[in-house]
Amino acid sequence: MTRWLYGVPVLLLAVLVAVFAHGLTKDPSRIPSTLIDRPLPPFALAGLDAASPGFAAADFTAGHEPRLLNVFASWCAACPVEHPMLLKIAAGGTPVYGLDWKDEPAKASAWLAQLGNPYRRIASDPTARTGIDLGVTGVPETFVVDRHGRIRYKQVGPITAADWEGTLRPMLDRLRAEA
Amino acid sequence: MAGEIGHFALILALVIACLQSLVPMIGAGRGDPALMAFGRAAATLQAAFVTCAFAALAFAFVQTDFSLAAVASNTHSTMPLAYRFAGVWGNHEGSMLLWVLILSVFGAAIAWYGDNLRDSFQARVLAVQGMIGAAFLAFLLFTSNPFARLSPAPLDGAELNPLLQDPGLVIHPPLLYLGYVGFSVAFSFAVAALIEGRVDAAWARWVRPWVLAAWVCLTCGIALGSIWAYYTLGWGGWWFWDPVENASLMPWLMGTALLHSALVLERRGALIGWTILLAILTFSLSLIGTFLVRSGILTSVHAFAVDPRRGVFILAIIVGATGGALALFAARAPVLASGALFGRVSRETGLALNNLFLMALTAVVFLGTFYPVIMEAFSTDKISVGPPYYALTFAPIAVPLLVLVVFGPMLMWKRDTLAGVGARVRWPLVACGAALALGLALFPVARVTAALGIALAAWLVVGAGAILARRWRHSGDFVRAVRTTPTATYGLVLAHAGLGLLVAGVTAMSAWQSSQVLVMHPGQRVAIGRAAVTLDALTQGTGPNFVSLIASFTLDRGGRESPLVSERRFYPASRTQTTQAGIAPALAGNTYVAIGEAQDGGGIVVRLYDHPLVDWIWAGAVLMALGGTVSLADRRFRIGAARPAVLPAGRLAPA
Numbered sequence: 063m064t065r066w067l068y069g070v071p072v073l074l075l076a077v078l079v080a081v082f083a084h085g086l087t088k089d090p091s092r093i094p095s096t097l098i099d100r101p102l103p104p105f106a107l108a109g110l111d112a113a114s115p116g117f118a119a120a121d122f123t124a125g126h127e128p129r130l131l132n133v134f135a136s137w138c139a140a141c142p143v144e145h146p147m148l149l150k151i152a153a154g155g156t157p158v159y160g161l162d163w164k165d166e167p168a169k170a171s172a173w174l175a176q177l178g179n180p181y182r183r184i185a186s187d188p189t190a191r192t193g194i195d196l197g198v199t200g201v202p203e204t205f206v207v208d209r210h211g212r213i214r215y216k217q218v219g220p221i222t223a224a225d226w227e228g229t230l231r232p233m234l235d236r237l238r239a240e241a
Numbered sequence: 242m243a244g245e246i247g248h249f250a251l252i253l254a255l256v257i258a259c260l261q262s263l264v265p266m267i268g269a270g271r272g273d274p275a276l277m278a279f280g281r282a283a284a285t286l287q288a289a290f291v292t293c294a295f296a297a298l299a300f301a302f303v304q305t306d307f308s309l310a311a312v313a314s315n316t317h318s319t320m321p322l323a324y325r326f327a328g329v330w331g332n333h334e335g336s337m338l339l340w341v342l343i344l345s346v347f348g349a350a351i352a353w354y355g356d357n358l359r360d361s362f363q364a365r366v367l368a369v370q371g372m373i374g375a376a377f378l379a380f381l382l383f384t385s386n387p388f389a390r391l392s393p394a395p396l397d398g399a400e401l402n403p404l405l406q407d408p409g410l411v412i413h414p415p416l417l418y419l420g421y422v423g424f425s426v427a428f429s430f431a432v433a434a435l436i437e438g439r440v441d442a443a444w445a446r447w448v449r450p451w452v453l454a455a456w457v458c459l460t461c462g463i464a465l466g467s468i469w470a471y472y473t474l475g476w477g478g479w480w481f482w483d484p485v486e487n488a489s490l491m492p493w494l495m496g497t498a499l500l501h502s503a504l505v506l507e508r509r510g511a512l513i514g515w516t517i518l519l520a521i522l523t524f525s526l527s528l529i530g531t532f533l534v535r536s537g538i539l540t541s542v543h544a545f546a547v548d549p550r551r552g553v554f555i556l557a558i559i560v561g562a563t564g565g566a567l568a569l570f571a572a573r574a575p576v577l578a579s580g581a582l583f584g585r586v587s588r589e590t591g592l593a594l595n596n597l598f599l600m601a602l603t604a605v606v607f608l609g610t611f612y613p614v615i616m617e618a619f620s621t622d623k624i625s626v627g628p629p630y631y632a633l634t635f636a637p638i639a640v641p642l643l644v645l646v647v648f649g650p651m652l653m654w655k656r657d658t659l660a661g662v663g664a665r666v667r668w669p670l671v672a673c674g675a676a677l678a679l680g681l682a683l684f685p686v687a688r689v690t691a692a693l694g695i696a697l698a699a700w701l702v703v704g705a706g707a708i709l710a711r712r713w714r715h716s717g718d719f720v721r722a723v724r725t726t727p728t729a730t731y732g733l734v735l736a737h738a739g740l741g742l743l744v745a746g747v748t749a750m751s752a753w754q755s756s757q758v759l760v761m762h763p764g765q766r767v768a769i770g771r772a773a774v775t776l777d778a779l780t781q782g783t784g785p786n787f788v789s790l791i792a793s794f795t796l797d798r799g800g801r802e803s804p805l806v807s808e809r810r811f812y813p814a815s816r817t818q819t820t821q822a823g824i825a826p827a828l829a830g831n832t833y834v835a836i837g838e839a840q841d842g843g844g845i846v847v848r849l850y851d852h853p854l855v856d857w858i859w860a861g862a863v864l865m866a867l868g869g870t871v872s873l874a875d876r877r878f879r880i881g882a883a884r885p886a887v888l889p890a891g892r893l894a895p896a
Contacts, residue, residue, distance in 0.1 A: 065575045071518060072567035075525075079560055082532070085614040086552045 096197065097213045102131075103195035107185035110167040116185040117159060122211040128237035129157045130230070131205040132181070133193065135165040136173035138201040144220035145177050151226065152180035156234060160184040163193050163201055206230065208237045244309050247297025248388035251338075254290035254345070255378040257283050261348075261371030265364035277360050280367035281352035287374060288349035295329075295342045298387050302329050308394035311335055311387045317400040317814045319786035327411040328401045333535065333551075334387035336414060340531075341377045343415075343422040348374060351426065358447060365433035366426075373425055376558045384551045400786070400814040409469030417462035417489060421527035423455025424492060427499065428524035431517045432566050435573045440517060445507035448520070450873055452503060456496045457869035463489050464862035472822050477833045477850045479750070479858055482631050487610040488530030491603050495523040498599035501592045509654060511580035511589050515596065518570060525563040526603070531555060533610070584656035591649040598642035605634045643697055643744060646737055647704030651711075665711065672703035694748025701741030705734045732872030739864030746857030749830070753853045760844040766797075770851025772825075772832050773797045774805065779845060787812045789821075792836045792845060796825050807836045807847075831855050 097103075106118035122129060132148060134141045152158045160181035162170045167186045174181075187193055196205070199218065206215040215233055217225060261283035268276025298311070302325050307313040315332045316325055330336040348370040355363045381387070430448045434440045466486065471479045480486065499519040505512045532555040583589035608615075609626045651665040676699035680692025708730065716722035755770055766775040777793045787810040794805040807823035823834040830853035837846030 068514070068574050069571040071522075072564065072571050075559075075563055075567055079556065079564070081611075081615055081618045082556055082559075083553075084618045086556065 098216065099212060099214065101210075101212050102207060103192070105185075105192040105195065107161075107187055107192060110162065110171050110184050110186055115183065117183045119211065121183075122159075122207050123209070126209045127157065128206065128208050128214075128234050129159055130234075131159045131161060131207055133161045133163050133196070133198050133201050133203045133205075134170075135163050135201045136169040137165065140220045141202050142177060144202050145180070147221050147223065147226060148180040149178050151221075151230075152182070157182045161192065161196075161198075162186045162188075163198060164188065164190045204230075206233055206237070208240065243297040243300045243304075244306065244388045244390065247294040247301075248386070250290045250293040250297065251378060251382055251388070254287050254294065254341075255375060255382060257287045257290065258345075258371050258375035258378055261287060262368050262375055263371075264368075265371075266368035269361040269364040269368070272361065274360065277364035280364045280371070283371065284345070284348040284352040284367050287371070288345040291338075291342050291345040291378075294388075295338055298335060298338060299326060299329050302326060302335075305398065307396070307398050308390055308392070309387075310389045310391050313391055313395050313398040315401045316398045317786060318397050319814065320401060320406065321785050323408075323411060324401060324406045328405075330414045331401050331405045331410055334381070334385045334389075336418075337377070337381050337385055337535075338387050339415065340418050340422060341374065341381060343418050344370070344374055344377060344425060347422060347426055351429075355447075362433055362437060362439075365436050366429045369429035369432045370425065373429070373562060376561065380551070380554050380558065384554050397814075400812060400817075403787070403810065403812040403815060403817045403819045404473060406786075406812075407469065407473060409465060409473070413462060413465045413469055416458050416465060420455050420457075420459025420462050420489075420496075421492060421530065423451060423458060424496060424520075424524040424527055426451040426455070427520040428562070428566065431520035432569060435517065435566075435569045438573060438576065440506075440513050440577050442507050442510050445503045445516065449500070449503045449507060452496065452500055452520075452523075453869050453873050456493070456500055457866045457873070459489065459493050459496060460862055460866040460869065463493060464859050464866070467862075468859055471855070472824055473819065477756075477822070477831075477835075477852055477855075479855060482609065482626075482628050484610050485530075485534055487606050488526075488533050491606050491610075492523050492526040492530065494599050494603045494606070495519060495526055498596045498603075499523050501595050501599075505589050505592050506580075509581050509583065509589055511583055512593060512596075513577050513580045514570075514574045515593075517574060517577075519596070521563065521566045521570060525559065525566075528555070528559050528562060532559060583654075586652070586657045586659055586662070588649065588652040588654045588657070591645065591652045594645055595642065595649060598638060598645070601638050602635065602642070605631075605638060609634070640697065643701060643740065646740060647700055647707075650708050650733060650737070651704075666704065666707070668707050668710070669700050669704035673697070673700035675699070688752055691748055691752035694744060694752070698741045698745035698748065701744060702738050705738035705741065708734050708737075727875055727877065729872045729875035729877065732868040732870075732875070734868070735871060736865045736868030739861040739866075739868060741861070742857045742864060743861030746854045746859075746861060749854035750852060750858070754851065756848065756850045758846070758848045760840050761847045762842075762844045767847075767849060769832060769849040770830065770853070771798065772851070774832065774834060774849060776845075776847065779839070779843075782808070784810065786814060790836070790839060790845075792823075792834075792847070794823060794834055796832055798825075798827070798832075805832070805834055807834045809836050826856055828856070829853065 102119040102122055104119050106120075107116040109116040122131075130151065134144075148158055158180050160183070162184060165186070165188060167188070170184070170186070174184075185192075190198070197216075202220055204217040204221055205213050206217075208214050214237065215229075217230065221230065261280060264283070265277050265280030268274070268279065298309075300306075301309050301312050302316055303322065305312065305316055305318050305325065307316075311332055311334045315328050315335075320328070324331075328335070330339040348367060351358075351363065351366055351370065355366070358366070427448050430444065430451070434444055463486075466489070467479050470481065471477055499516065502512045502516045502519055506516045532552065535551050535555055609630050612626045647666055647669050648662060651662050653661070673696045677692055677696035680695050681689070684692055709726070712726055712730070713719060713722045757767065757769055759767065761767065761776045763776050763778055766773055768774075773796075775795045775797065777795055780791045780793070782789045782791045789808045789810040792807050792809075794807070796803050796805045803825060805823040805825050808821040810819045810821065811817075812819070820835050820837075825832045830851060833850040833852055835848045835850075837848065839845050
């Protein structure tokens, strides 16, 4: 056996350690979205009742402003935790669109009547068909959509004050400044 | 108070471990007997302090001292004593303390029982053990202190995960750790030998009992884990290819290779570099297994603690220990005396092939386990690898290895002929052929693989028996032949026959397992496999810290009736539900009953399984471990190179 062969194990280990070290920088609970920087998948959904209109993917390109698309459900345990934050965000002037996911519209209406409605418009997705296109893995999830209707960021889980101040608000400010 | 004593003892142990890793190493270099003797004293003291820390933590757990964070988050005052005690290692911090305890006790054992070793060599081995000890003590103290206090102390703790509240917890982790950490001794021996630049048959004779002892413990640990999963997870799987199971399987496969190559080194002085490499890799795989579980790099049902800081620390330990040892290997191994030569057909070749196949199996498991991490490094995809991957890759490598197993002990050392070995394996061959013919005749065409599996099992079992038959047949005095057969040969026969039982069990489980899921009402009778099960009654019960729904069944197996009970437990403290399956074991197979949700109208969801020969899997593993234990008793281990040698396993681990 030639001498250099004895060095192979230590070289393999070096590669392995590099891979592990890289792996440690990843958050194991993070689920990547393949939709980042892509346009919203086409959809057009009805509202919670006949009186209120739903919205479609095309609505996000109109009006020239970045928006949040928040996925919620009345049965979701973490949504009431997030709700006050959404009310604050909406009160601050950022338009928030709500996608009511795998839910009965009547229950969602009652839920919003009780907690307050932060949403500019609400679309009902009881069969989760649009949720599948968006790659929704659970509720709540929030997408940041720019003025051209492209998804720029996906937040999994409730928006905390730190998420809003540290990530979402700076991102929205940057998107507003974009041409 | 106990917490502070334990914490202080751990700090002292760290200081001692640091000294232990330096002083004897310097002493061995200078040939100073006093400095070398320091290693022995330090190893003993380190073990004493770590034992003290462990006792303090155990005391806190048993006394439910909720001011300790580890106790408060893993113990509830209603838990029974045995689980309060076993709860010590049912969490990240405590289990790492158990790891360090076993490591230090092994170090002390080398100090006490290693007086047949050269002084300089023993000093270097102890120094390397000291380094490993120091690294893990630092890990414990800086990232996972088991003695961290809570203020204010909570009135009651959070319960230990109910899935862990099982007799399995009491013995499974300690056995597994005895295995993992036992391989550290082989590692230290290998590194010390590389430093000394001397590896010979005596080295192999010293290291083999330690490897064997660790291997026996690991075998039992893995088997117990598998049994535990079988009866608690409620659907009767016995192996899941879960990352953490793989983490224990990899050192086992590599340790098995080490065991065999050390044999070649001991008997024939060959495969020197290879054996050293295996010794380093086996322990490294134990370390990587620890990294896997503790860093959260892969999510698994077993992961107790997900903390990247811990991951970085363990990665640093891997770089230091494995990286250092492999660098030393690259520098020093080429100059070690090259081994004795052997023919292309010889037992050495057979064992070298065994090593290659075991290495390939380890590589397959390694790749499957780390594939998600590797993929994530090169793309953004999240991918995990499941049983189909292992079915495609593990079996095709395992089968030729299992075929080779019978040839190995039938081959002559040094030089042999194919015709010679062919003649020696003719009876196993006949048995294998007969089993195959019978299987093909009896089973439908779709079960060809089952017939092959049963034939392989027959090949292994008869092949193991043939070793003894060959020894005994030609001697005139049968009783004398039985008495003069070395104990290690009996060990070999038991272990290889165990492998045959395991193959039979795995084959039967994958070919003939059957199951049913249905809603049953009291009085209803359902047939499953060769048995029938009747639901008799549903009742409520209470345990020390749970309430349960108990379903009583009657099992009818060909006219013989016996009771069978399955329980669904609810643990209020942690709001968790667990299922206790009802299992009726039998030689031909188990009937397995697990209940689910109660239905409106008095029915209950029942899952029924027929598991043919499943117990043979564990019986095979136990037989392998028994073979290892019997081998350890061989007197040849006690005759060292010059002076009386290493002691039997019973005294290796005095804790």
